[in-house]
Amino acid sequence: MWSYGQVQGTSICWNPALKPVAPKVVTQAEIARAAIDLLGRSDSDAKDDEVTMQRWLSEGVGGVTLFVFDNFETVYSPADVFRWMDTYIRPPNKVLVTTRVRDFVGDYPIEVGGMNDVEAERLLKEHGARLGISHLLTTGYLRDVIAEAEGHPYVMKVLLGEVAKEGRAVNPARIIGSAGELLTALFERTFSVLAPAAQRVFLLLSSWRVFVPEIAVEAVALRPGNERFDVRGALADLRRYSLIEHVKSDSEDEEDFVGVPLAAAIFGRRKMETSPYRLDIQQDRKLLMEFGPGRRGDVRGGIMARVDRLIREIARRALAGNDSIESMLPVLEYIAGRVPRVYLRLAELVREGGLPESLDRANGYLGLYLERAVPEEKAEIWTRRAEIYRGKGDAAQELHALAEVALCTGRVEEMGRMANWINNKLLQLGDRKAEILGSFGLRETLRNVAERMHARLQGMSATDCSRLAWLMLNLGNAEQARDVAKLGLEKNPKNEYCEKLVERLGA
Structure with missing residues (x-):
């Protein structure tokens, strides 16, 4: 529908697409034809509608002309139509576009935000x-x-x-x-141009009107029995059309949360009644609900609290025999790819769930987190891996993990504790000690630990000196071990561990 008028010598061509549910003017050719039907074609105009429209954009219609395109998102391929107009428009003529999509930016964009x-x-x-x-x-x-x-x-x-x-x-x-009828036309028009994946995600979010982590919506696509679809692309489309709103969490994971405005959600619930995706969406919703409900203000807590809730629910269902942990691992692994701390939860889940090869799988998840961990976190992860290797009876890898803990930590006390654990493990090996020390470059790694501790010798207690001395002795350096034990006695003449070592190694 085109309107035409004059304001202070300026012609205005207006193309509002508000009331019809299905837009009537959606292509360049249809835009040109509608304008010519309204304004008429002069004898000098070309017979081709688009050529005529292009001349009008450049030269105006009976004077300086403002072309107004309202609800521009309803045309087919708004970006292409925008480029077409941008190619032919010439000053002093102007084009004013109103749209809820952000696929293009005009020369003088005016952002119209919501009311505070x-x-x-x-x-x-x-x-x-x-x-x-x-x-x-x-x-x-x-x-x-x-x-x-x-x-x-x-x-x-x-x-x-x-x-x-x-x-x-x-x-x-x-x-x-x-x-609802007052907004139905607007929502119907927008919904009709959405891709099937975007329609499905919109109906899913409308069916349960809360703020949920965006990544949780993406993970729904990995639900057992679900066909894969592009959730991230669907969410991007919904944002462009302002059908969803998103809130950034201020937690460490900084994941976006998404929700549907009330008016849009009411429309979405009605559409879901006749949607071919209805049964799939109901199953998706069950999984989404396991992340827990949330209001806009709840996003401050980030996604980890939601993941913990989901894992508790998975464990509960598995214990009751209603579901398997194995079937839900792809969902959690997908989330962990974006929020690495979830790998720590996965490691705990597979160990406590008693899955096949649980220790190896838990260790694998810890390794994936270790690749992304900040230095301050690595000592704790290596400690967990050491416990797993001990459970498997893999002495060489356990010792290697303990050495990594000592090398990662910046605390002298923790270095001493790890040296003590290493010495005790070497003692337990008995005749196998030489063989184990020769594997995986372990002897060299333990030497690095000894050197790191020796560099911090002045800040060590007498007991920690004895632990370093024993480590040096286990590595075959008796002379340096004796010197460190003597230094320990200088710090505390009554330290029995240093006394015994000095007695054993001689003055």
Whole structure:
């Protein structure tokens, strides 16, 4: 639908696409034809509609012309149509585009954000006064209206219109549900141009109106029995069309949370009743709900609390015999790829769940986390790996892991504790000690530990000196071991461990 008029000598061509559910003008050719049907073709115009439209963009229609395209997202391939107009428009003629997508940026973009609470409250009070319902608009009720309408001025006016009609402060959520026809045309038009994957994700989020981690929605695609689909692309499409909102968590994982505005969610629930994806979405929703509900303010806690809840639920179901841990591992592994700390939870889950080769699998998850861990975390991970190797009876790898702990830590006390663990393990090996020390470059790694500790000798206690001395003795360096034990006695003449070593090695 095109309108045409003149304002102070300027021609205005306006193409609003608001009311029709299905847009009638969606291609360059149809845009040109609609304009010519409205304005008529002069004798000098080309017979080709698009050529005529291109000349009008360059030269204007009866003077300087402003071409206005409202709800531009309804045309087919908005980016291509935008480039077409941008190619032919010439000053002083102008093109004004309103759109909810962000696939392109004009020369003078104007970002129209939502109302803040102060602006929304002022609008409500002014509109309420015009409707004669100011006495019904308490501070608490205004707050509820703003929250339910999410600052949408049109929806807020609809809410107050219903209040005026009822003569009482009606529940805002119920009003939005009953006033759906006012927004249905807009949502129908947008929904119809979404790809199937985006429709499915929109209906999923609409079916359970809470804020959930974006990565949790992505992980749903890995649900057992689900066909793979591009969830990340679907979420990007929904953001472009403003059908979802996202909130950035301020936790360490910094994962986005997504939710659907109330008015859009009500529309989505109606669409789901006839959707071919209904049964799949119901199964997806069950998995999504296991991450736990959340409001906008809950995103501060990040995703780890949600993952812990999911793991507890997986373990509970497995214990009850209703599901297997194995079937849910792909979902958790996908999340761990983006939030590495989840690998630590996976390691615990497979060990406690008694899965086949659980120790090897747990160790694998710890290794994946170790690749991404910051230096301060590595000592703890190597300690866990040492415990796994001890459970497997792999002495060489256990010793290697203990050495890595000593090399990662910056605390002298922790170095001494690891040296003591290493010495005790070497003692347990008995005749196998030489063989084990010769594997995996272990002897050289333990020498590095001894050198690192020796460099911190002045800050060590007498007991830690004895532990370093024993490590040196195990590596075959008796003379240096005796010197370190003597230094320990200087620190504490009554230290029995250093005394015994000096006696054994001679003065």
